Amino acid sequence: MFDPYKVREDFPILKRKINNHPLIYFDNAATSQKPRQVIEAMREFYEKHNANVHRAVHTLSLEATELYEEAHEEIAKFIGARSMEEIVFVRGTTEAINFVAYSWGLRNLKQEDEVLLTLMEHHSNIVPWEILSKIKGFKVKYAEVNEDGTLNQESLKEMLTPKVKLVCITHVSNVTGVINDVKAIAKLAHENGALLLVDGAQSVPHMPVNVKDLDCDFLAFSGHKMLGPTGIGVLYGKREILEQLEPFHGGGEMIREVSFNSKTRRCTISWNDLPWKFEAGTPDICGGVGLMAAAKYLKELGMENVKAHECNLTEYAMKRLKECSKVKVYGPQDSSIKCGIIPFNVEGFDSHDVALLLDSYGIMIRSGFHCAQPLHQKLKIQSSARASFYIYNTREEVDHFIEVLKEIEQSL
Amino acid sequence: MNASPSLEEYIARIEEACGEEEDIIVHFKYEKKDEAIGKILKKAKVERTVAGIIFDLTYKNSAIRLYNTGKAIIKKAQNKTQAQQILAELLL
Numbered sequence: 001m002f003d004p005y006k007v008r009e010d011f012p013i014l015k016r017k018i019n020n021h022p023l024i025y026f027d028n029a030a031t032s033q034k035p036r037q038v039i040e041a042m043r044e045f046y047e048k049h050n051a052n053v054h055r056a057v058h059t060l061s062l063e064a065t066e067l068y069e070e071a072h073e074e075i076a077k078f079i080g081a082r083s084m085e086e087i088v089f090v091r092g093t094t095e096a097i098n099f100v101a102y103s104w105g106l107r108n109l110k111q112e113d114e115v116l117l118t119l120m121e122h123h124s125n126i127v128p129w130e131i132l133s134k135i136k137g138f139k140v141k142y143a144e145v146n147e148d149g150t151l152n153q154e155s156l157k158e159m160l161t162p163k164v165k166l167v168c169i170t171h172v173s174n175v176t177g178v179i180n181d182v183k184a185i186a187k188l189a190h191e192n193g194a195l196l197l198v199d200g201a202q203s204v205p206h207m208p209v210n211v212k213d214l215d216c217d218f219l220a221f222s223g224h225k226m227l228g229p230t231g232i233g234v235l236y237g238k239r240e241i242l243e244q245l246e247p248f249h250g251g252g253e254m255i256r257e258v259s260f261n262s263k264t265r266r267c268t269i270s271w272n273d274l275p276w277k278f279e280a281g282t283p284d285i286c287g288g289v290g291l292m293a294a295a296k297y298l299k300e301l302g303m304e305n306v307k308a309h310e311c312n313l314t315e316y317a318m319k320r321l322k323e324c325s326k327v328k329v330y331g332p333q334d335s336s337i338k339c340g341i342i343p344f345n346v347e348g349f350d351s352h353d354v355a356l357l358l359d360s361y362g363i364m365i366r367s368g369f370h371c372a373q374p375l376h377q378k379l380k381i382q383s384s385a386r387a388s389f390y391i392y393n394t395r396e397e398v399d400h401f402i403e404v405l406k407e408i409e410q411s412l
Numbered sequence: 413m414n415a416s417p418s419l420e421e422y423i424a425r426i427e428e429a430c431g432e433e434e435d436i437i438v439h440f441k442y443e444k445k446d447e448a449i450g451k452i453l454k455k456a457k458v459e460r461t462v463a464g465i466i467f468d469l470t471y472k473n474s475a476i477r478l479y480n481t482g483k484a485i486i487k488k489a490q491n492k493t494q495a496q497q498i499l500a501e502l503l504l
Contacts, residue, residue, distance in 0.1 A: 019481050350433045352485055353477060360465055360481045368430035376431075383431025411462040 002305040008392045010035035010297075021362025024397045029174050029202060029341050029388035030366050031224045034294075038227055041293035045286045052282055054253060068285050071292035072275065075234055078295040079219065080210035085239055085274035089288055092233035093201040094124040096220030097168070099235050099278070100197050101128040103248040104218075105166070111137035114163040116194070118143040118151055118180075119378050120173045123371040125199045129168065139163075145378050149176035149331040157188065164194045171203035175372045175386065176331030177314070177341030179203070186215040195241070201225055206310055206339050206390075208303040211236055223287065228294035232287030235278075242274055251280035306391055310340035313389045313398060317342055320402045326409040330379055340389035343370075346408055351385040354408065358385075361404045419496060422448045422503050428492055429485075436486040436495040445482030452478060452502045474498055 008014050011033050016023045025033055045067065051060035053068045072084035081087055090096045109115065115129050119142050133140045141164075144155035151169075160167065167189040172179050182198050189196040197218040203209055204219075205226030211219055219236040223229060237245070247254055254277045256270045271277035298306060315335040321327050326347040332338055346354050351367035358365055366386045369376050376383065387401065425439040440448045449467075456469035456476060469476040475487040476498075489495040 350435065350487075351431060352429045352433065352435045352437060356437075356477075356479055356481075356483055356485065357466070359483070360479055371430075373430075382433055383429075411466070 002301060002309055004309060004392055004394050007035075007301070008394075010037060011392050012036060012039070014392060018362040018364070019360050024363040024393075024400060026387040026389065026393065026397075026401065027364045027366050028225070028390040028393075029370070029386060031230070032205065032227050032390055033392065034229070034290075035227055035297055037297050038229070038290050038293045042229065042286050042290045045289045050286070053285055054276070064285055067292075068283065068288050071288035074292045074295050078299060079204065079234075079236060080212050081236055082212070082239060086211075086236055086242065088235045088237065088242070088275045088278040089283055089291075090233050090235050091231055091284075092222040092224070093122075093199060093220045094233075096218075096233055096235035097125055097197065097199065098128045099248045100166075100218050100220070100237075101132045103245045103278070104195075104241070105129075105132050106136070107246060109136050109138045109165060112163065113138040113165045114141055114161065115139070116141050116143060116156070116159055116164045116167045118156070118169055119145040120149065120151065120175070120178065120372065120375045121168070121170055122174050122199060122201070123373070124201075125168050125170060125197075126374070138165075142374070145375065147379075148333075149173065149375070149379060150178050150337070151180050156185065160188055160192050160194070162192060164189075164192060166195050166197060168197040168199070170199040170201075171209070172206070172339045172341075173331075173372075173375070174202050174341065175343050175370050175375050175384065177202075177338035177388075178331060179207075179337055179339060182216060183214050186217075190215070202339060202341070205298070207307040217241055223291040223294065226291075226294055227297055228291040229287050232284045232291050234291075239274065242278070245278075247271065247278055247280065249278075249280035253282070254278065254280040301391060307339075309391060310389050311335060313393055313395065314338065314340045314342065316395055317387065317389075317398045317401070320398060321405075323402060324405050324409055327405060330381065330384060340393075342387045343384040344387070345381065345384055346405065349408065351383040354385040357408050358401070358404060361400075363401055363404060418504050419500055423499065426492055426495060426499075433487070434489075436489045436492060438484040438486060438495070438499065440482040440484070442482060448503060449478060449480065449482070452476070452484075455502050471498060471502060 013033050049063040051064040053065040072087045076084045076087045129140050141159050144152040146152050186196045195217040198216040200219045200221040204221040223232040256272050259268045330343045355367035368383050422444045424441045427437045429435045429437050456471040460468040467478040477485045486495045
């Protein structure tokens, strides 16, 4: 039985008070808090096993290597990948998307090609493609979003022409929480001969995600949004695609051999096996250990339970927000098609006012564009306040949040 | 932070918030926040107070919302530099 109160005991930070109020952390779409299991796994790594990985013979290096490889295996299992060869550790979702842009896009996209995005993308799934488009000359297109923040399926289908070589779409919007049917989009993309890159930053931490079931070609996500440390993230890629790709970064660890030819006076390089050929230099070993601990923690809770808890909380919060006459909630009102993210504004205040006011009551939310300015333009809002939930949030916290919002309304 | 050394005595951080409102968010140093709030309240015009927690102020052409938790939003400042000028006038 999933019990958020029991879960809370694992999170030391939740015992803090902010501005003399108990901390209520509703900024989970930005980053999650860390359970002691993750903190302790990382501390234990540095206290007992720290060494560089691979190609050393001493005991500590062997221990560190085994832990780091086990972390890849654990993440492969967590998202249903075929093997750890399909799991590349990167710094986060942003680097994972840049990885695809430069390893795959730079070599495969031509001037006449198109990359199809949507208007609900995070800037990290827009900017790399716009930058690369300027280098390679291909066209970037944006599928429309409906007034309620859901994806306009017809627009996506219309824009999915044979020229489109890659579709890049977020699984869950970081602004509205809308869940996109990426399985259906994968089918459409593949029928059209395009590959599919899924931004899983807001889905992998919050719901069961199985890459074999989705049939996506790439999946990008961050460790820090799923209870892990900052600075570590994942790019999943289908093995047959990763095998064809050239590395994004070059350096140590990722090569099998660098052989100097005295006649040509050049080096001949052969790549290491997957996934190491994509992990140049000393990796974030401790970050990998922390991410593994986070994945194990979530697996123990059960991702179906995680999703159900957040859905219940979102439904409850959406219902109670209706009591606030000056609060306008954006995105779909049907909580069954979204994750635990609620964008809103309070009439008479801008979003930063609302965030600062809530902060004075110990409630942490985010305000602004949430790195999704095109979606805000589409929704015709200057900015928004955003409450986002996770496993340790409770109905009592939502109740307190609503009471404070009512106080804010009355202060007008 | 580009603030002058004197402003740095009071201010921990100034950030340009995202959003079309183009607000400038000011975080005062915890140990100096009460002094900073006192100085600002003396020079700016208090338009409205909410429960002693929030002060809506005007100063020249700027609107400032000051929080007793040690934060402020400067509205309608053209940029961070202009916000620093306003803060310098109010605090120094």
